[in-house]
Amino acid sequence: MILKFAIRNIIRLPWRTLLYIMVTLCIVLAITASLFVYRACENAVSELDEQYIFVASVVPSGQEPILLSRMGACFEHTEVLAYNITMAEANGRVPSGRNMKKMPSLDDREEADVLWSHDEGIPFLAVENLSLVPSFFDGRCTIGEGTGITASGYSGEESEIVIPWWLAEQYDISIGDTIIKRYEYGRYTFFEAKVVGIYEANVHTFREHDYPAYIPLAIAEMDLGYTIVRYMHETVAVQRADFVLNGREAFEEFVLTAKANGFDFQKAKIVFNNSTYDSLSSELNNIHMIALLVCIVVLTVGLGILIFFTVYLCHTRTKERTLLISLGMTKRKVNGMIAFELMLMFIISLFLGIFGGYLAADGICSYVNASVLSRADASDAIQNEGIDRNEPLFQNMNLQISVSSKKERSESVAVNYNLKATEHEIGVSRHTYQFVGTELEGLLNREWIPIHIVGVTNFDEMNVSIDFETFQHTSDYNDFAIYGYVSENSPYAPKEDELYTTYFINGCARDAFVRIDGQNIESAESLSQTKIYIIGTYKDNDYCSENDILLRMEDYHRLYSEHSVTTDAFYFERIGSVYIKEES
Amino acid sequence: MAILELKHLSYDYITKAGKVHALKNATASFETGKVYAIVGRSGSGKSTLMSLMAGLDVPKDGDILYHGENLRDIDRDKFRREHIGMIFQSYYLLPQLTAVENVELSLELAKYKGDKRKRAEEMLTLVGIKKEQFKKRSTQFSGGEQQRIAVARAIATDPEIILADEPTGNLDNENSMNVVSILVDLAHKYNKCVIVITHASEVAEKADVVFKMDDGILIIQ
Numbered sequence: 001m002i003l004k005f006a007i008r009n010i011i012r013l014p015w016r017t018l019l020y021i022m023v024t025l026c027i028v029l030a031i032t033a034s035l036f037v038y039r040a041c042e043n044a045v046s047e048l049d050e051q052y053i054f055v056a057s058v059v060p061s062g063q064e065p066i067l068l069s070r071m072g073a074c075f076e077h078t079e080v081l082a083y084n085i086t087m088a089e090a091n092g093r094v095p096s097g098r099n100m101k102k103m104p105s106l107d108d109r110e111e112a113d114v115l116w117s118h119d120e121g122i123p124f125l126a127v128e129n130l131s132l133v134p135s136f137f138d139g140r141c142t143i144g145e146g147t148g149i150t151a152s153g154y155s156g157e158e159s160e161i162v163i164p165w166w167l168a169e170q171y172d173i174s175i176g177d178t179i180i181k182r183y184e185y186g187r188y189t190f191f192e193a194k195v196v197g198i199y200e201a202n203v204h205t206f207r208e209h210d211y212p213a214y215i216p217l218a219i220a221e222m223d224l225g226y227t228i229v230r231y232m233h234e235t236v237a238v239q240r241a242d243f244v245l246n247g248r249e250a251f252e253e254f255v256l257t258a259k260a261n262g263f264d265f266q267k268a269k270i271v272f273n274n275s276t277y278d279s280l281s282s283e284l285n286n287i288h289m290i291a292l293l294v295c296i297v298v299l300t301v302g303l304g305i306l307i308f309f310t311v312y313l314c315h316t317r318t319k320e321r322t323l324l325i326s327l328g329m330t331k332r333k334v335n336g337m338i339a340f341e342l343m344l345m346f347i348i349s350l351f352l353g354i355f356g357g358y359l360a361a362d363g364i365c366s367y368v369n370a371s372v373l374s375r376a377d378a379s380d381a382i383q384n385e386g387i388d389r390n391e392p393l394f395q396n397m398n399l400q401i402s403v404s405s406k407k408e409r410s411e412s413v414a415v416n417y418n419l420k421a422t423e424h425e426i427g428v429s430r431h432t433y434q435f436v437g438t439e440l441e442g443l444l445n446r447e448w449i450p451i452h453i454v455g456v457t458n459f460d461e462m463n464v465s466i467d468f469e470t471f472q473h474t475s476d477y478n479d480f481a482i483y484g485y486v487s488e489n490s491p492y493a494p495k496e497d498e499l500y501t502t503y504f505i506n507g508c509a510r511d512a513f514v515r516i517d518g519q520n521i522e523s524a525e526s527l528s529q530t531k532i533y534i535i536g537t538y539k540d541n542d543y544c545s546e547n548d549i550l551l552r553m554e555d556y557h558r559l560y561s562e563h564s565v566t567t568d569a570f571y572f573e574r575i576g577s578v579y580i581k582e583e584s
Numbered sequence: 585m586a587i588l589e590l591k592h593l594s595y596d597y598i599t600k601a602g603k604v605h606a607l608k609n610a611t612a613s614f615e616t617g618k619v620y621a622i623v624g625r626s627g628s629g630k631s632t633l634m635s636l637m638a639g640l641d642v643p644k645d646g647d648i649l650y651h652g653e654n655l656r657d658i659d660r661d662k663f664r665r666e667h668i669g670m671i672f673q674s675y676y677l678l679p680q681l682t683a684v685e686n687v688e689l690s691l692e693l694a695k696y697k698g699d700k701r702k703r704a705e706e707m708l709t710l711v712g713i714k715k716e717q718f719k720k721r722s723t724q725f726s727g728g729e730q731q732r733i734a735v736a737r738a739i740a741t742d743p744e745i746i747l748a749d750e751p752t753g754n755l756d757n758e759n760s761m762n763v764v765s766i767l768v769d770l771a772h773k774y775n776k777c778v779i780v781i782t783h784a785s786e787v788a789e790k791a792d793v794v795f796k797m798d799d800g801i802l803i804i805q
Contacts, residue, residue, distance in 0.1 A: 001692065012680035323676040326638065327693045327737075328665025 002333055006340040016313070017345060023309055024349035025356065027302030032357025034295035037364050040401040041288035048280055049248050056254055130162060130197075130214055139202065141211070146175040146197035149214055162197035164211035173198075248277070283372050284401070310342060361403045368401055586613040586649075587744055587777050588637065590802075593646035595632055606632040607643070610802035612795060616744060619771045620779045621788040624797030630781045633797065634749050637779065638670060639663045665694040669738030673750035675730040677722035677737075683708060684718040687737045694741040707736035711766055728759030735766055739776070746770055746778045752787055764790050 010017045130136045130148050148162050163173060173179060177195045193215055201211060317338065324334050595607040606629040614620055624630050635641045636648060639660030648655045655663065664670075669690075677686050687704035696703065708718060711732040722730060731751060738746055748767060752760035764787050771778040771792070780787060788794050794805045 009680060319674070319676055320678060323672075323678070324693075326640065326664060326670045326672075326676075327690050328661050328663075328668075329693050330661050 002337045002340055005337050006344060009337075009341055010344060020309065020313065020342075020345050021349045021352070024306060024346055025353045027298060027306060028350055028353025029356045029360060030298040030302065031295055032354050033360040033364060034291045034298065036358060036361030036403040037368075037401075038288060038291035038295060040361070040365055040403050041284050041291060044401045045281065045284045045288065048277065048284065056251070056258070058258065130199075136199070141199050141201045143197050144200040146195065148197035148199065160196040161193035161213050161215045162199055163195055163213040165198055165200045166211070167213065168195075168198045280373065287368055287372065287401075313342070314338060358403060365401045365403055373401070585615065587616050587651060588614040589647075589649040589652075590633075590637070591647045591649065593633070593636065593643045593648065595629075595636060595641075595643050605800050607636070607802075608800040609646070610800070611646075612802055612804070614745070614777050614779060616777045617771055617775045618777065618792040619768055619790060620777070620793045620795065621791030622779065622781045622795045622797055622802075623783065623785075623788050628797040629800045630797050631749060633802070634747055634779070634781055637745075638668050638747055665690075666741060667743050667745060669741065669743040669746045671731070671734050671738050671746065671748035671751045673753035675722075675727075675734045675754075677730055677733060679721065679723045682719045682721055683713060683725065683733050686722055686733055687740050690737050690740050696741065703740060704736070707740045708733065710739075711736045712762070726759075728755050728762060731755060731759070731763050732766065735763065739770060739774075744777055746776050748778065748780045748782075750782060751780060752782065752784055760784065760787070 130143070136142070143162070144165060145168075146162070149160060161179065163179070167173065171179075173195055175195055175198065179193060179195060199211075321334050321338075324337075325331060590610055590612045593607050593610040594605070596603055596605045598604075610629075610633065622630050622633065632641075636643050639648075639655050642656060650658070650663065650667065677683075678689065681689065684701065684704045687707055688700045691700040691703060705715070705718060709715070713729065713732060713736070717725070717729075722733060725733065731754075735751075738748075746767065751763050751767070755763060767778050767780060768790055770776045780791065782788060796803045796805050
C-alpha cells in the first residue's frame with residue numbers, strides 16, 4: 001500500500017516531483033562532473049610526469065669548447081632516449097670505427113655472456129639502418145631472429161648489435177644476450193652491446209667470417225667515443241648536443257649532472273623544452289584544483305540545500321499526514337510512505353545525475369582539450385638563438401584529458417635518428433640506388449668486392465684539415481681503403497681497361513681528384529686527405545652528377561669522423577644519410 | 585444504549601503561557617441515531633475532546649469507552665479505520681486524487697473487501713455529487729461540494745460514529761444547511777452517532793442533544 005501511495009503521489013504531483021528531482025539532479029550532476037574532471041586531470045598529470053619526453057640542447061656559449069668526454073659524463077647515469085651530437089673542428093681526432101673502445105667496469109665483465117676478441121671475431125660496422133646495407137637491401141642477408149637495426153626500430157636505450165648467424169652458433173648467442181668485443185689499443189678495451197638481431201645470408205659469396213656485426217651509429221659514436229676520449233686524454237669539441245630524456249626524473253637528473261660537469265650558462269647554453277611541460281602541468285593543475293573546489297563547494301552547499309528542501313517538502317504535507325492518520329493509517333506507515341517517495345526521487349536523480357555528470361565532464365574535457373591544452377600543446381621548438389636551426393630538434397606532445405579510463409594520448413617525438421627518409425636524402429633514395437646498382441653489375445661479375453652505393457655526397461665544398469703526412473701515419477693508411485664511384489662524365493672516370501683507379505682527394509673542390517696512376521705522389525703539392533679508389537662509374541641522375549663521388553655510407557662516415565670534416569655545406573645527419581644542403 | 589462514553593476526562597498540555605487544562609472532568613454519553621452538537625467559544629477544549637474521542641490522543645485522566653471497551657486497551661488506528669468517520673472544517677481532500685479516489689482512500693485503508701469503486705460512487709451519489717464529476721480532481725469542486733465529498737469519505741466505511749469538526753465553518757448558508765441536512769439524515773435514517781463541533785447556532789439547533797464546552801468543562805444543555 002505504501003508503495004502504491006508513494007508512486008501515485010510521485011506521478012500525480014509532477015511539479016513537486018520535478019522540482020525535487022531537478023534540485024537533486026543538479027547537485028549530483030555537479031559533484032559527479034567535477035569528480036570525473038578531477039580524476040581525468042589527475043590521470044593526465046600523472047601520465048605527464050611519467051611519459052613526457054624532455055629535450056635538452058647544449059651549445060657552447062663562449063670561446064671555450066665543450067669536451068665530448070664531459071658531455072658523455074652528463075648522461076652516464078641518466079636515462080637518455082636518444083641524442084644527437086655534432087662534433088666541432090677538433091685538435092685531436094674524433095673517435096670512430098676502429099678506435100672506439102670502452103673500458104668496462106668489473107660489473108660489466110661479470111654481466112657479459114660472451115666475450116670475443118677482435119682476432120677471433122669479425123669487424124663490426126656502425127650503421128643506422130640495416131636495410132640500407134647492400135646485402136640486406138638486395139636480400140642476400142635477412143634478419144632471422146630479433147628486430148635488427150632500422151632507422152625506426154632502434155630504441156637507443158642501450159648499445160645494440162646485430163650479429164651474423166655463424167657467430168650466434170659458434171658462441172651460442174641468443175637474442176637479448178650481452179656480448180663484449182675486445183680491442184687491443186695499447187691495452188685491452190671492450191665494447192659491450194645487447195644482441196637485438198641475428199641475420200642470415202642466403203648466398204655465400206664472401207668468406208663466411210667476413211660477415212660483419214652491426215651496431216647503431218649513435219652508439220658507436222657516443223657510447224664508446226666519450227670513453228676513449230676520457231681515457232686517452234684526447235680533446236674533442238662538441239658543436240651542439242641534443243638529448244632526448246625520458247621523464248621528469250631523468251630530466252632533473254640530467255640538469256643536475258650537466259651543471260655538475262660545468263655546463264653553466266657562462267660556458268654553455270643549456271636549452272630545455274620544459275616550457276611545454278610547465279605549461280601543461282600548470283594548466284592541468286589549475287583545472288584539477290577548480291574541479292576539486294567545485295566538488296567541495298557543491299557538496300557542502302548542495303547538501304544543505306537538499307536537507308532544507310527535503311524538510312520543507314515534509315512540512316508542506318502536514319495536512320496530508322493528519323488526514324491519513326485520522327483515516328486510520330499508522331504514523332509509521334505515513335512516515336514510511338513519505339520517506340519512500342523521497343528515496344525513489346533521490347535514486348532517479350542519482351542515476352540521471354551520474355549519467356548527466358559523465359556527459360558534462362566529457363564535454364568539459366573536450367572543451368579543456370580544445371581550448372586550454374591545445375594552447376599548451378603547441379610545438380615547443382627549442383629556443384636556440386645562434387644555433388643552426390636548419391636541423392630543428394623539436395618535441396611536441398599532444399596531451400588530452402578524458403573521463404574514460406582509456407588514456408587518450410598521442411605523442412610525436414621527432415629526433416634526428418628516426419626521421420623518415422625523403423627523396424632528397426641521398427643514400428635513401430632506393431630508385432637511384434637501384435639504377436646505379438644495375439649499371440655497375442658488370443663490375444660485380446669481375447669478382448671485385450661488391451660494394452654498393454649507399455651514399456652520395458658533393459665534395460665540392462669539402463674542406464678537410466688533415467695533411468698528407470698525418471694521413472700517412474693514420475692507422476687506416478694501409479689497412480683500410482675507401483672505394484667510390486664517379487660519374488661517367490667525370491674527367492676522372494676510369495678507363496674501360498682499368499680495373500680501378502686510385503685518386504687522392506684534397507680540399508680544392510673538383511680539381512682535388514688527382515689521378516694517382518703514373519704520378520709521383522710526393523711531388524703532388526695538393527696531395528692530402530685520404531685515398532679513394534674509384535672502382536666504377538654511374539650515370540648522372542637527379543641525385544648525383546659529374547662532381548659527385550659515391551661512397552659507402554660507412555666509408556663516408558669514417559672519412560667524416562676521422563678527419564673531422566665539418567663545414568656549413570657538408571654535414572652529417574644521424575640517420576645515416578648525407579644531405580646535399582640547399583643553397584641559401 | 586450508549587455507543588461512546590466519556591468518563592471523567594481530563595487533559596492538559598503545556599504552552600509558553602503555562603499549563604492549560606483543556607478538559608476538566610468531562611463526562612458524557614453518546615448513542616446511535618442522534619445528532620450531538622458541542623458548542624463553545626474558541627479555546628474551550630472542543631477540538632481536544634474530538635481528538636480524544638477519535639483515538640488520536642489519550643486522556644491524562646478518565647476513560648473513553650466504545651461499546652464498553654476502553655480506548656486505551658484497543659488498537660486505536662483500527663478503531664478509527666473501522667468505526668470512526670471524520671469530517672474537517674478544511675475538508676482535507678488530497679488534491680492529487682479525484683473525488684472518487686478520495687473516497688476510495690478510506691476504503692483502501694480500512695481494507696474494504698467489496699468493490700471499492702462502486703462503494704465510493706454510491707457514497708458520492710448519496711451526498712449529491714453527480715456521476716460525471718466523480719473523476720474530477722478534488723480541487724475542481726466548490727467548497728460545499730468538497731465538504732460533501734469529505735462526508736462521503738467519512739461514511740464510506742460505514743462507521744457507527746461520525747465526528748465533524750466545524751463542518752460548515754467554511755461554507756455559505758445554503759451549503760451549510762445541505763451538509764447539516766446530510767448529517768441529520770445520517771443519524772436519523774442510517775442510525776449513526778453524529779457528533780458535531782460547531783460555532784453555528786443554526787447547526788446546534790438541528791442537533792438532538794447540545795453540549796456546551798466552557799473552559800474545559802462539558803455541560804449538557
